[in-house]
Amino acid sequence: MKLLALDTATEACSCALLCDETQFERSVMTTRHHAELILPMIDEMMQQANLRPQQLDAVVMGCGPGSFTGLRIACGVAQGIAFAAEVPIIPISSLAALAQAAYRDKGMTHVLAAIDARMGEVYWGEYILGENKLMQLCGEEIVCPPESVKLLENSAAYGVGSGWMAYNTVLLKALGTVTAISVETETTYPQASAMLPLAAAAFEQGLAVSPELALPIYLRNKVVHGS
Amino acid sequence: MRVLGIETSCDETGVAVYDLEQGLLGHCLYSQVELHAQYGGVVPELASRDHIRKILPLVREVLTTTATTPQQLDGIAYTAGPGLVGALLVGAAVGRSLAWSYDVPAIGVHHLEGHLLAAMLEDPAPKFPFLSLLVSGGHTQLIKVLGLGQYQILGESVDDAAGEAFDKTAKLLGLGYPGGAVLANLATHGDPKRFTFPRPMVNRQGLDFSFSGLKTQVMTTWKAQASQDEQTRADVARAFEDAVVDTLVIKCRRALQQTHLTRLVIAGGVGANQRLRQQLSALANSLKVKVFYPRPEFCTDNGAMIAYAGCCRLAAGERASLGFNATPRWALHNLQIPRTATK
Ligand SMILES: Nc1ncnc2c1ncn2[C@@H]1O[C@H](COP(=O)(O)OP(=O)(O)OP(=O)(O)O)[C@@H](O)[C@H]1O
Ligand SMILES: [Mg+2]
Numbered sequence: 410m411k412l413l414a415l416d417t418a419t420e421a422c423s424c425a426l427l428c429d430e431t432q433f434e435r436s437v438m439t440t441r442h443h444a445e446l447i448l449p450m451i452d453e454m455m456q457q458a459n460l461r462p463q464q465l466d467a468v469v470m471g472c473g474p475g476s477f478t479g480l481r482i483a484c485g486v487a488q489g490i491a492f493a494a495e496v497p498i499i500p501i502s503s504l505a506a507l508a509q510a511a512y513r514d515k516g517m518t519h520v521l522a523a524i525d526a527r528m529g530e531v532y533w534g535e536y537i538l539g540e541n542k543l544m545q546l547c548g549e550e551i552v553c554p555p556e557s558v559k560l561l562e563n564s565a566a567y568g569v570g571s572g573w574m575a576y577n578t579v580l581l582k583a584l585g586t587v588t589a590i591s592v593e594t595e596t597t598y599p600q601a602s603a604m605l606p607l608a609a610a611a612f613e614q615g616l617a618v619s620p621e622l623a624l625p626i627y628l629r630n631k632v633v634h635g636s
Numbered sequence: 637m638r639v640l641g642i643e644t645s646c647d648e649t650g651v652a653v654y655d656l657e658q659g660l661l662g663h664c665l666y667s668q669v670e671l672h673a674q675y676g677g678v679v680p681e682l683a684s685r686d687h688i689r690k691i692l693p694l695v696r697e698v699l700t701t702t703a704t705t706p707q708q709l710d711g712i713a714y715t716a717g718p719g720l721v722g723a724l725l726v727g728a729a730v731g732r733s734l735a736w737s738y739d740v741p742a743i744g745v746h747h748l749e750g751h752l753l754a755a756m757l758e759d760p761a762p763k764f765p766f767l768s769l770l771v772s773g774g775h776t777q778l779i780k781v782l783g784l785g786q787y788q789i790l791g792e793s794v795d796d797a798a799g800e801a802f803d804k805t806a807k808l809l810g811l812g813y814p815g816g817a818v819l820a821n822l823a824t825h826g827d828p829k830r831f832t833f834p835r836p837m838v839n840r841q842g843l844d845f846s847f848s849g850l851k852t853q854v855m856t857t858w859k860a861q862a863s864q865d866e867q868t869r870a871d872v873a874r875a876f877e878d879a880v881v882d883t884l885v886i887k888c889r890r891a892l893q894q895t896h897l898t899r900l901v902i903a904g905g906v907g908a909n910q911r912l913r914q915q916l917s918a919l920a921n922s923l924k925v926k927v928f929y930p931r932p933e934f935c936t937d938n939g940a941m942i943a944y945a946g947c948c949r950l951a952a953g954e955r956a957s958l959g960f961n962a963t964p965r966w967a968l969h970n971l972q973i974p975r976t977a978t979k
Contacts, residue, residue: 444725445959448736452958462737477681478722481688485729488692493706493737621692625685632681 411465412608413490414601415451417443417483418475418503419524419571421598424451427605428458434602443482451486462494467617469608471599472500473626474532474552475524480625491620498623499608499616503599507569508536508544510603511593519564520544521590523555523572523580524599531555531572531580532628537562543610552628555579560588568592637710637951640695640734641943644687644727645719645747646773647671647678650939651694653702654947660757662702663940665933666690669814676813684722691730698939706738713946716744716956717963718774724962732960742956743946748772748968750941751903752781753948754930757940762928767897769888769916772904773799773814776884777968778843778891781901784948785973790891791843798880798906801847805854805876809869819873820909826874827867831857833879838886843894845887850879877911885915892923900927908932949974 412427422443423436435450455461470487473480491498508520518538523531532552539545547561555576560566566588573580574596584590611617638661643650652663668686672678698704714731717724728744735742752768755761767790768779776793796804799816806815811822833853836846854876861868888900900920906912913929920927934940952974 444729444961448732448958448960452736477684478725481684481722481726482729484688485691485726486733488688489730489733490737492692492695493734621696624689627685632685633675633679 410609412467412469412605413465414469414604415483416471416599416601417447417479418471418473419598422446423601424454425602425605426454426458428460433458436600443479447486462490465494465496467496467499467612469499469501469604470623471503473503474628475503477627484625488620497617498620499611500623501604501607504534504550505607506599506603509607510600511567511569512538512544517567519562519566521566521568523570525571525575526552529554533558535561543607556583558583560584563588565589569597571596638708639711639713639943639947639950640709641939641946642714642727642731643937643939643942644723645715646937647683648937649687649690649694650937651698652939652943653698653704654943656947656951660940662698664694664697665938673813680720680722683720684726687723687726709738709740711740711950712742713745713942715747715942717966719747721962721964728960728962741950743949743954744956745942745946746971750945753945754903754934754941755901755928757934757944762899762901765897766899766901767891767895768901768903770903771798771906776845780895785971787968789969793845795846795848801851804851808855822870823873823877826870828874828878830871831875833875835879835883838883843887843891881912881915885919889919892925898925900925902929905936907935
């Protein structure tokens with residue numbers, strides 16, 4: 410299977426390639442240069458793998474939640490490549506990518522992923538390890554004030570993402586003391602490479618969609634002041 | 637050479653295919669006007685969200701209706717600025733990555749260069765050099781156009797653009813947003829003699845414009861009316877339109893006389909205005925100058941003008957880099973004649 414993944418939802422800008430048994434990846438941190446960086450990164454990685462877009466089986470897009478503009482950069486690029494290559498798109502959540510990376514890198518099986526949503530809110534998703542070493546969402550991903558997050562599972566949990574950096578104390582207080590919660594010491598950001606295993610499974614389950622149907626998941630939909 | 641053009645600078649998603657030998661092959665447009673009307677102005681975040689929903693379906697539609705295969709495409713053009721940054725980025729992201737995937741060059745087009753060159757899509761097309769009157773929602777400029785990328789601004793609005801004045805006046809007359817075309821329509825039923833508004837800045841030397849005072853005059857007059865009936869509304873609309881059109885015509889005359897240019901080319905949304913077209917044609921006749929208009933649908937934002945301008949620059953060897961970007965503020969006079977990329 411050949412999958413190209415990309416994500417520009419947060420301060421991280423990353424792409425990754427699954428080329429049968431081999432994997433490639435690129436990742437940089439940037440505040441606002443995702444548009445300038447992402448295609449050159451993809452181009453260089455594809456050249457290293459000696460692969461053309463037309464040889465892909467699907468494009469994996471980090472669909473959010475995250476920065477609105479960032480989501481549309483990833484979506485626009487994924488749509489352009491997938492349309493031209495005549496392949497479908499597999500949208501993968503940025504919170505799921507955080508959770509999957511915590512399992513991959515640290516063996517965490519119950520992950521509380523939080524991305525700073527600004528305006529006093531966090532994007533929030535609770536993940537537990539499911540079948541085939543894949544993290545699975547409990548309940549729904551939401552955007553809410555850090556004071557109102559709730560735990561759905563009882564096992565010891567691990568907090569990841571920029572939401573924890575911004576609201577560590579508030580989040581811990583909201584979650585209570587019943588469950589042991591540890592928090593990453595260095596903030597991690599969604600990475601395209603962590604989307605690949607989730608995307609490969611989704612692809613096999615037939616969850617890839619036609620390029621024009623792959624759209625950002627903003628979560629925050631109240632964008633007009635006073636409406 | 638065949639180029640796909642994408643326009644997403646504001647509230648219309650436009651896509652077109654232009655062929656250097658065969659001309660414009662097809663174009664389509666999705667307007668978000670209704671979406672924003674309820675807010676009385678364009679909401680940038682909503683505009684961006686709509687562009688990303690509509691862009692690929694339009695690309696697919698245009699490629700299908702023009703029977704263009706990927707192998708026939710020699711380049712992709714997208715609007716790179718000026719405009720709303722989030723909206724521009726959608727077109728740039730899709731356009732730049734389509735080009736990368738098809739392994740053809742891309743070009744980021746200046747939106748106003750697109751407007752300026754829109755009349756080139758008509759038959760007969762103007763030849764360089766010409767005087768351009770650019771009258772859009774965001775711009776009012778008189779430009780000496782010597783060639784592709786050679787634009788000398790002779791005069792411009794010091795405050796509101798002509799289209800902005802139309803829209804603001806329409807709003808205060810209760811005609812909704814954006815009401816420029818509605819106001820123009822209403823004005824056709826108006827009595828031109830009942831009210832008269834001053835022609836701003838015509839007594840001043842030079843080729844600059846000012847339209848913000850006019851809007852205030854209209855407001856004062858409108859509020860003073862004991863009966864704000866339909867006829868009065870039409871009469872005020874007519875007087876406003878006459879004042880704007882007259883001002884534009886007077887400055888065009890002055891610019892043509894100063895520059896000795898023999899071609900006048902209209903560009904931008906207000907260029908769709910019928911009375912403006914009549915008056916400019918009369919002016920051109922009296923000065924023995926030829927006047928060129930884009931068809932009304934190419935006066936307002938569209939993909940065809942971007943495909944055309946992009947095709948010209950690509951044909952001249954200009955190339956966008958692989959990293960894309962949007963330039964929300966970008967002065968027309970900063971444009972250059974096409975520079976051939978080193979790679
Ligand atoms: N018949 C008409 N009479 C007067 N004004 C009109 C008419 N039709 C359209 N307009 C005006 O044209 C403007 C839209 O033109 P256009 O799409 O070229 O502007 P824009 O893209 O918003 O601005 P810019 O290109 O400067 O960024 C609006 O202000 C609209 O009211
Ligand atoms: Mg315009």
